[in-house]
Amino acid sequence: MSEKRRTRAGARLIATDDGHKVTPAELFFDLVFVYAITQVTALMAAAPSPLRLLGGGVVLALLWWCWCCFAWLGNVVRADSGAMFSVLVAVMAVVLIVSLTVPEVYEDLPGGLSAPLVFVLCYGAVRSLHLIAYWMSGPGDPVLRRTLRRTALMSVAPPFALLLVGSALSGMTQILVWLAAVAVDYGGIYIAGGSGWRVASPGHFAERHGLIVIIALGESIVAIGVGVSGLPLSAPVLVASAAGLMVVAGLWRLYFRELSERAEHKLTHLDGDDRTRLARDAYTFLHLPLVGGIVLTALGMKKTLHQIADTGHYELSEPLHGVVAWALTGGVGVFLLGTAAILLRTTGRSSATLLAGGVLCLGAGALVSLVPALLALGLLAAAVTALVVVHDRTGRTAKA
Template sequence: MAWGRDRARMVAATDDHRVTPAELFFDLVFVYAITQVTALMAAGPSPMRVVGAMTVLALLWWCWCCFAWLGNVVRADSGALFAVVVTVMAVVLIVSLAVPDVFADAPGGLSAPLVFVLCYGAVRVLHLVSYWLSSQDDPVLRATLRRTALLSVAPPLVLLLIGSAYSGKTQLLLWLGAVAIDYGGIYVTGGSGWRVNSPGHFSERHGLIVIIALGESIVAMGVGVSGLPLTYAVLGATAAGLLLAAALWALYFRQLGGAAEHRLAGLEGDERTRFARDTYTFLHLPLVAGVVLCALGMKKILHQVADTGHYGLAEPLHGVVAWSLTGGVGVFLLGGAAIVLRATGRRPTVLAVGGVCALASGALVGHVPALVALVALAAGVTALVGLHGRGGVRGA
């Protein structure tokens, strides 16, 4: 292995490179990070809290994406990069600990928003330095790294730092501005210079993060019933939630992922870079965000169904939680539709219509029993995935 041959330097990845155990180890901290985003919303569900949680998720997504790109050109299990990976894991773990208090800092101790921003900045700097050290013979990539630092790292960090000194809407608006500048800067600078050496590795990495998000939806259900009695209604709600997660899994891994990887492998140079940026870095975020939003609704449903002392089985979801259940699925479906369009050029009518209907049906969820809403959503998404599959987008 590269780790045994040369522990002192970074080792370039080949075009047949696959995901390493070091990268799977790296993903463990993001399992916890995504769980914390759901907890941030569940602690006090409101439209502002949901927008704030999605802002945090967008920043965490950037931390993960940085090293998905880097791990595609340099082996993550090589000596130098593995040391960086472990360091970043420690920093992201600290970030995750700060997430629940990032918009409502608890009294005493360190400032959670400031800790979050400083650690986020450390991850971005470690990423750029690692890329710089691995690109000594690539002046085009180094030029891109300089532009990225100036346009997509430094200005957002300034806004994040300023925002950490405030609270409420001011903090949220400043952080939203930072995310917009960050993503806009990557769109401007990310069309050339970056490399995707192994399409198989790149696709597999993003498939793993989708699995992590789906796993969070299952964990959320378990947290929702923690400490409460097990009943037939709880078993039914759990089965429905698992069916919904399985339908989303089937949509991605049997229909979307293969088409995207096939297209990525067929491109070269800057065209491959732009496709990877659009389809994976940008369009996979709605998939993860959609699952996290849906997980909030699933968690609340399982809690209501299990807590018979405070809720009846006829109790619906309320407020933003009612929207998050179907709205999260709608975001996922629309993200999937955009991936199909970008990868194949085909119009994914079933996914687009299904996504719009899921978004709009949030208003109905607040008027039907929560368990009924979950069962109906699981059945509807399962049927939609089957219908889309018969449309012929399986792996082209």
């Protein structure tokens, strides 16, 4: 092959097929989102309050949309091809900048660039690169191109305008304007419909989302270590760390042993717009509560471990307070309800165990604020373990 032909082959976008698997290029791409998720947790942990948790959720929803855009694109175009890999590296650079702005996105520090404005401009750049790359991927697909034009008009331009307006504001007003942008963005994708988009490889699509769940769970484990960083090791810290790991392990099992295979199986046995709609609902929309729930739980565990380890400022008998007390169990509750929603969307079967567990965990914040932090974390670990056992037995009974 001549040098010119090699160059053309390396520059073009290469379509995937039904057996496509996740490439190392996509794993490399996910590295910036590891950092982004840790930054969201740090944003909420810096000044825990209901408003800050809402603001952190808005930032996470915007970052999630950036990730989802390229999960879809990587399903139809090989991420390790010349042109596509160049796009991914460019997006990684932009998302890294976005991640650097997250701690200042609601409280901009003087003396530098405007963090909210940089965040918004970079978000717009990611969405634009996604649309351009998708446009290049389907030169002979008029349905896809119509969908891309509709997406740009409904789900990119209006939210970007709202984000720009919000970047000039502050406090609750900024957060509410950005929340409106998220609602318009997500709603626009839903209204635009599933025609034009496609899922070429269900296995790849399911694996990509499983990997991002693993990344989020990893953030929970990192939060345990960060919470005790710089503080002396003690027996209560060891017990709390083990309990935190049990919580993470329970969430892992619920997803990877109880849910992911069923969702992938359903996705594989659909085709056309039915497959696209399921992928949109069960993965793009309903995986966000899973990641968000894990981030909230990571916040709760980080603060719990810090309080247990910092004996100079806290008594071991002292409970968690405020939104941190709710986040510890509430994050698990959000995860459980998201899992129940995915199960219902993919199998048509509701899980009373997941629903009851989710509701109880959401309401358990009041109890957490009454008992010592270490006991609260231990009880949560026991509750998640018991729920996994009950749900596993219920699932086997349903299959029998």
